[in-house]
Amino acid sequence: MNGFSMKNVMKKNVMTIALFAVYVLFVILAGAIKGTNMLDPSVVTSLIEQNAYVFILGAGMLMCMLTGGNIDLSVGSFVCFAGAVLGLFSVENKILNEWNAKPCSVPVVLLIVIGVGLAYGALLGFLIAYVRIPPWIATLAGYLAFRGLGTQVLTTASTTNAISNFPKPLLAIFSGKLFESPWGQLNIPCLILGIAGSAVVIFLSLKSRATRVKKGYQADPMWFVIVKCCLIVAIIMFLTVEFALDGGLPVVVVWILAVLIIYGIITEKTTIGRHFMTVGGNAEASRLSGINNKRIMFVAYLNMSILTVIAALVVTARTGAANAFAGQEFELDAIAACIVGGVSAYGGAGTIVGMVVGATLIGVINQGMSLVGVDQDWIKIVKGLVLLGAVVFDIMSKKGNKKQ
């Protein structure tokens, strides 16, 4: 019925193909116009490091959007606030001096920040799921309040309106490189990890196909699985070599992978993940089939806040400072990544892989255009148009499907 056809594959992966094409285009353009090598290890590493927060926040936003196109506008402000709290308790500053307190140790600080995230997430989830305040009003209030609170903490704590000089151990958990090797150009542990990762991908793909065949499900032809594996392995190895040449695996990549894998499994393989989609697809039907819709909504926003805290830690560690402008427009980046990645704006449909492709596409456009020397203002316009194009494409292709 729904046989394997190249056309379907292309249709499904159009954004991935677009990403690939755009990347190649910018590599050529950057080389030809500015003589910059976009394949340079440091450039590739910075692409990933700069967009780390988009991947992390995107995963949370995906969960919110799945429940019915609901968004969280407060993530940017909360990144700022969580960063400020992190600085407040981990670095000596005016507020701590006033309280006659010493900076806390790293684990305590982390517990405090995560606690703050949980508290906000629970409050937000409660207001949205149980009091039924529309999500974007509740998060709009958070957007206003936390930008103000965060800025206030920072301006009171420091004369420069920013807190830096974070303890090294804290920074090392969220930034820097894993296994910095003193020997040679190429970082061997990073390579080994990359090869191991590739092996796992190949093993899982083959195993999943074998299971499908055994159970009598329709499976992709063997050659296609092999080609797909090859492509994925090529991407993994490309990144691995780039990282290895740039001094090792960035710590932040571990965080990104952890988040993406966990949420990939949650959305694809677990009951609760399915419930998110059911609520977004048809809330009434989901309720009647015994799903606790309120709890799902609550979890979505609680979860978003936890991921926001992780994003805040990653961003603060990367810049080495908590400042009042941290996190501005992060919510928009996360939403855009989801939308470009094919997540339905009405809920019920969307995948982690799609979100990753969307986030990377926007990241590549950003980086590519600035390397080519395009003005920031034009980048904004192009970003906007890409977003619009992705949605219109989505709508059009759905219309086309219905007609058939």
Added chain:
Amino acid sequence: MSGSNALKFLRKYMMIIATVVVVFVFYFITNGKNLYPNSIDALISQNAYVFILGTGMLLCILTGGNIDLSVGSVVCLAGGVGAIMMRMMKGIPGLAWPIAVIAMLAMGLLVGLWHGYWIAYVKVPPFIATLVGMLAFRGLANIIMKGEAVEVDNRAFLNIFGGGSDCYIPDFLKFLSPNSSLNVTCFAAGIAIAAGYAVFTFVNRSRLIKKGYKVDSFPVVIIKTLLISAVVVWFSYKLAGYRGIPTALIWIALVLGVFAYITTKTTLGRNLYAVGGNEKATRLSGIDTRKVMFSAYTLMGVLSGFASIVNIARLQGSTPTYGVGYEMDAIAACFIGGASAYGGTGSIGGVIIGAALMGIINQGMSLASTPVNYQKVVKGIVLIVAVLFDVIMQMKRKGGKKKATSSSAAQKGGANA
């Protein structure tokens, strides 16, 4: 029965009561500074854009809780265009201000048509379409202004649209009382409006009685009319004690008046409510819902253009960062004023209250020298409390008839899909 009446009363007038309470609280905190004539005057000119954008946002929200995130960027873009047109360039004088004004409105209209097309006819979700606008038009504004501030020094323009020190209606009734320190025109206008309002109320009431409609009892009407007239007279007295009627006030009143009329008395207005109330039913009853959505966003665009005029006049110029966060102010004003986040309910009167309440709180806090950052926090809290109040009241009104639906947000998403 009396209990439910009290509830009804509270629900209807809660925000007005809150506003009065807030005014009194700040009166004591700031030693009365918040009611100085110049404070009242500043309240109007500083918040002019909130009233105007809030009006447009209300139209969008009425159609089903749809918002426009791009208004801040559009204000910046249209303002930039206008400021550049009026600027003197290499000795050549800038264009006449009416041309610039038309250009700014046209710019807003174009943006409105662009959004309206994508939202109404292609069915792009409004928050995405306007998010695109927010990014793209901010970029475009920066490109047009080349990232620099552009000054506006066209006196006529500034005076007419409320910038500088002369942007007040001249006191042409001064001869009536030459020795008074008050601005006679302003005070007279206030009294005239109050009287006009009173006459209108009673004429309208007797007309309704004649037609057999149910009306409020006579004492209630008298008290209500007296209160409103008193507020108007007091307001004009305060303004008269400063420099008179700010021209910005005239424009705000004009916009609010026109759109109060549109939303309550015209077919388009009724259709906005209908679409927000039940889109499917509206479509099935023969109304082109696409056209209604299209109109809402087109009007929002034009009003953004208009807000940009008032904005560059007050700030006497335009910079690429103007308008950041305006969309949030406009949205907050609507919700504090009781508009439903799911569409179908809301009024211009509510927008006025919402915008005024936020403005009063902001101003009171700055007069009490509260750090600016806390103002944002308070804004957020006020927003959430206002909506919370609305939600709880609605639950009570349903009389415990717990419609055991899931979170209504999720439900709405499901219905749309």
